[in-house]
Amino acid sequence: MSVIKGLLGLLVGATLSTSALAEGTVLVAGSTGQTGRLIVTALLENGFNVRALSRSAERAAGLGDGIEPAVADVTNPSSLSGIMDGIDAVISAIGGRRPIGANGFEAVDWKGNRALVDAAKAGGVNRFLLMSGGSAGRDGFMHTLPIAPYPWKAKAEDYLRQSGLAYTVVAPGGLRDEPAGRYGVRLARRVDYVVGQINRGDVAEILVASLKDNRTIGKTITVINDETRVPDSWRAELSGFPRD
Ligand SMILES: NC(=O)c1ccc[n+]([C@@H]2O[C@H](COP(=O)([O-])OP(=O)(O)OC[C@H]3O[C@@H](n4cnc5c(N)ncnc54)[C@H](OP(=O)(O)O)[C@@H]3O)[C@@H](O)[C@H]2O)c1
Numbered sequence: 001m002s003v004i005k006g007l008l009g010l011l012v013g014a015t016l017s018t019s020a021l022a023e024g025t026v027l028v029a030g031s032t033g034q035t036g037r038l039i040v041t042a043l044l045e046n047g048f049n050v051r052a053l054s055r056s057a058e059r060a061a062g063l064g065d066g067i068e069p070a071v072a073d074v075t076n077p078s079s080l081s082g083i084m085d086g087i088d089a090v091i092s093a094i095g096g097r098r099p100i101g102a103n104g105f106e107a108v109d110w111k112g113n114r115a116l117v118d119a120a121k122a123g124g125v126n127r128f129l130l131m132s133g134g135s136a137g138r139d140g141f142m143h144t145l146p147i148a149p150y151p152w153k154a155k156a157e158d159y160l161r162q163s164g165l166a167y168t169v170v171a172p173g174g175l176r177d178e179p180a181g182r183y184g185v186r187l188a189r190r191v192d193y194v195v196g197q198i199n200r201g202d203v204a205e206i207l208v209a210s211l212k213d214n215r216t217i218g219k220t221i222t223v224i225n226d227e228t229r230v231p232d233s234w235r236a237e238l239s240g241f242p243r244d
Pocket residue numbers: 029030031032033034035036053054055056059072073074075093094095096097103108109112131132133134149172173174175
């Protein structure tokens with residue numbers, strides 16, 4: 001009997017670890033951004049519903065039909081109240097555009113993401129994917145300067161890792177605006193990260209593919225384009241990528 005129970009346990013465990021979120025509603029923070037828009041499109045193409053967070057109802061509604069706009073400002077955590085109701089997963093692609101100030105890197109990239117993680121936990125949303133940056137958390141003058149985004153993104157990554165949520169961090173190199181699938185992609189652990197560039201379309205595809213594969217939980221994946229690789233070969237590498 002105990003052998004059968006053990007086998008059943010193994011089976012359930014294996015199913016849970018490989019099962020995918022194939023449908024549901026995803027809250028996209030940063031939905032109106034240059035990458036966020038592509039994430040929204042990729043989610044819709046994959047059959048998900050999207051709740052699009054923006055500080056502006058107009059900007060969120062402008063994303064198109066079939067999207068549920070949600071107005072909030074991550075620098076004001078109380079504005080996130082109720083935003084997680086009915087949500088199955090969060091993808092955050094927010095970013096401050098200024099180094100300092102009320103909507104700078106510390107306020108948005110760190111404290112804003114912290115507020116989203118807290119809201120997800122409070123709202124019972126277990127799955128959280130964070131778009132960070134390849135150089136976050138690296139040593140060196142340029143990476144630790146408080147007027148650079150990297151130390152703030154590193155704090156957000158750490159907070160998410162320690163949150164208990166089922167997380168995936170996707171950390172791209174410099175972003176370019178070419179379509180997805182033009183080049184191959186090099187997936188690397190942070191320690192093996194080589195500075196490079198990647199198309200925003202590829203980042204969006206990687207985030208949505210990660211959402212759909214629970215084997216990406218607990219991973220920090222840096223991503224850059226690599227013209228020596230076959231486009232889309234990264235898809236087969238996601239599941240076997242090492243955990244943190
Ligand atoms: N540029 C690069 O080379 C590079 C490289 C690696 C990683 N990254 C990071 O990748 C992420 C996406 O970059 P991107 O260029 O696609 O972004 P982006 O076009 O600058 O968009 C930023 C998004 O953040 C949202 N946002 C800003 N402040 C907010 C606030 N207080 N409350 C709620 N939402 C707020 C904006 O929404 P609303 O204005 O509609 O509210 C917008 O949707 C950023 O974190 C960026 O730092 C960038």
